[in-house]
Amino acid sequence: MKYIQGNYIIASKEAIARNIYSFTISCPEVADIACPGQFVHIRAKGYTLRRPISICGIDKTKGTLRIVFEIRGEGTEEISRLNKGDLIDMLAPLGHGFTVSEKFNKVILIGGGIGTPPMLPLAQIFGEKATVISGFRNASAVILQDDFKRTGAEAILCTDDGSAGIHGFVTEPLKKLLTEDKPDAVYACGPMPMLKGIAALCRESGVYCEISLEERMACGIGACLGCACRTQRNDEEYFAHVCKDGPVFNAEEVLW
């Protein structure tokens, strides 16, 4: 494991939906070692705790990372005030990312709402081998669909109210895919009930499933034991930590 703290230049900033921003950050030394599923821990001026945000893009050639985040409270609002050219204070890359195997010939990536961004680096790796199912509240919350399509992956869009794509939850298309054309792995990030549903479906079908979890964090690197997550390994209950052992976990290990 290796991570760095530094102040990096924001190379570009874009508002991609209401209250949702995309930053591209120039940080070659971080981009160099970052993997899909990891996150960055961002300092918001005036706040004691950093904010964890998933990595949504890694460009090792340009030396940039991309993050996409929603304003949820005061800290993300403060971060959203940063502009192109400003410095952003990050501790990164952090955590244990997704397991990417060359043997996987067909994978399903599932993102719910602001859980969608960490799926993009996976889509970039798997390309046509991936089917991306994204779910959002409604059409105005939809993000990243063009980005997913550009990777060559198939992109299935759902909204809770049917205002865009399929009317309903991401678990519906997933059920279909699991029966029709069993994938090698499912990767998911989003709200807990969604992840729980996905984990149950994968377990039933005997498909390997990795999920990315959220928890309130302090240190972000495994020192403070703040971000506990009940898991089991070898039949023993074990309090893992989302920042270090996760955020990505084998769905089978998580005690819900």
Added chain:
Amino acid sequence: MKYIQGNYIIASKEAIARNIYSFTISCPEVADIACPGQFVHIRAKGYTLRRPISICGIDKTKGTLRIVFEIRGEGTEEISRLNKGDLIDMLAPLGHGFTVSEKFNKVILIGGGIGTPPMLPLAQIFGEKATVISGFRNASAVILQDDFKRTGAEAILCTDDGSAGIHGFVTEPLKKLLTEDKPDAVYACGPMPMLKGIAALCRESGVYCEISLEERMACGIGACLGCACRTQRNDEEYFAHVCKDGPVFNAEEVLW
């Protein structure tokens, strides 16, 4: 008494010495009612308490106030980051200013260091009737001398180390003036030892003297009783408040 809280546009900003800034603020409703010796109470983003800063210029026609302040700590540093066009949050005008009498034909205005700014509005009123004595640590801390000269007042400059103007304290030229050509009033603002010395000299010479005091403040308007100052009125000791009864006091009333 009347004061207003509002967000006002900074019409101009200038660095006039190392760590010393001059702001001109567009606030017609405040300028309209402001008097020399009063102060404004400025909110610094991220800080609980406002910062009191003297009024250094009142332009009722243009509807502007001028303030000149030094970075002394975190709050003034934060305020110094504001730029032309930004909004500044002020509660103003506050306090009891200088007594200006048309009968006064000769007055002496004395400013020590960052106590010099509140003397400028008085110089503007008294013009040629005023002699301004300003004292600074050294040449690089000298401010506002051209402004004073433009008012028609005579400007005497002292520095502690002799690097500009007269070598020595403001009390030396004052002593001379008090004996040579007794003024009707002396007005002063600056560090406590200086004010104490001036008050003693004026008392000896029987010259009316007003001084502007500083104290740590919370409300700025006389409600919290935070900014106490021991004074006596009619031979009775009385805890006055710098923000409401002052900042300008009759030197005879202050119990040092």
Added chain:
Amino acid sequence: MADLSVNVCGIDFKNPIIPASGVFGYGREYEELFPLNKLGGIATKGTTLHLRTGNLAPRIAETPAGMLNSVGLQNPGIDHFISTELPYLLTKDLVVLANIAGSTPDECAEVAAKLDDTDVHMIELNISCPNVKQGGAAFGTSCDMAGEVTRKVRQATKKPLVVKLSPNVTSIVDIAKSVEAAGADAVSLINTLLGMRIDINTRRPILRNNVGGMSGPAVFPIAVRMVWQVANAVDIPVIGMGGVSSGRDAIELMMAGASAVQVGAAIFTDPYAPVKIVEEMNEFLDSKGITSVKDIIGTVAPW
């Protein structure tokens, strides 16, 4: 527009927001900015039997997200309050809580007795001022003393009696129970936490009194915890305060168990804070479809 009215021991407040004692004087200074009738009530500056000059300056220091004060109960005495300040405030259409203090239980009782003949709505007995040598915190940090002074004041007045508690204690619940048993109609909390700052250049404490009372947003989590603990332990209403600076904070404190909320240091940052807090509370309630603020009191669901 949600119904913001609350009732605390029989007294109706048009809304739950009350400037806290000591930050708002007797209301006159802030009246330059907004009409007092926008507020649910006012807790007046702590008043004693006789005039007090208070502590020497500096009395104010800043702290991270907060401040210290060591005013030391400067006030013109209860007779002046009754003759000059109270009649004026009583014309202003808001609940007047007369905050009182004293060096001995008897002195507190004497002040309360004087108020008993007036039209003041409530008495808030401060047994928790950290800035005076006698009385003050000494009353508020011992169950016996807290009970005794409450009992004496109780006997001196039929007015609704709110006892204001100190957070500088091992168990605020024990103190609350003891003043409840001694006849308090309500408790208010928290007063300030004892703190200190030093000027490292002069090596002098910033406050002339060396130590002072800490308040402001920094103390809010402690206020929430104490309000929650006390509200669950006593049967009388709790008036909450400590670090409230937004409508959301006020809602949080009410969910923790406060029937009304006082606002202190936030007023120094933004003099309109109490008025804005009322508006923000209303917005929150409307956005959630809650018709009366009374419906949120004490509704936190602990794990």
Added chain:
Amino acid sequence: MADLSVNVCGIDFKNPIIPASGVFGYGREYEELFPLNKLGGIATKGTTLHLRTGNLAPRIAETPAGMLNSVGLQNPGIDHFISTELPYLLTKDLVVLANIAGSTPDECAEVAAKLDDTDVHMIELNISCPNVKQGGAAFGTSCDMAGEVTRKVRQATKKPLVVKLSPNVTSIVDIAKSVEAAGADAVSLINTLLGMRIDINTRRPILRNNVGGMSGPAVFPIAVRMVWQVANAVDIPVIGMGGVSSGRDAIELMMAGASAVQVGAAIFTDPYAPVKIVEEMNEFLDSKGITSVKDIIGTVAPW
């Protein structure tokens, strides 16, 4: 370059800055960022006789200029510490304070006895953890219990014994005196203040444990006050902490009476905080021409 070394009950520290227990694990994670030998010492994660899983999540909440935690002493147990973590740390050229805790005085003594056979430099006995049901704060809020647990641990070890005090008490001075009388070689303070936050949308406490310990800049003035009071009341050294986030804060706490300074929550904001604090202290001392940091300890001149 000022002399930054200090000596606390016979142990030499190359500088006075020590990451506080619980924020720095056993040092490995932060070692990715800087060598541990830049620090004066390390206070290791509170360790108990047996492995503990700690409380359910969420364990962290943010507060104005601070935070709450309710980790609840998750740790791998003292045997793991002694076999795996301690030997590694002892190669790192810094003072190791083993922070220990237990549900009963005997359990604390047993942990201390195990450490007595190791090369650990000091034992920091935590009698003030607000996040566990047994022991913890219950020890630290009663003079008798604090004395008893200190006495038992004292008998179990010859190592320099630092007892860590709770700020959630009416008189921290009384507790400090009682652990001094029971044989503590030093006291460290403050642990966290008990606080609470509520999510007003869900009406649930943010922490799964409902309440948690508050730390960070918000508590700094309380730490300064308590360190000052305790340093003036006991003859043993005081290790200060609570909200320190800059070299100026560390200097202030030392002027108040601390012989060394621990840094907690500030590390979450800036992982380099302890290293920067050492540098800033040196700059301050140099700018004032003070040749040794020892010369500022307890030098505040009260009014």
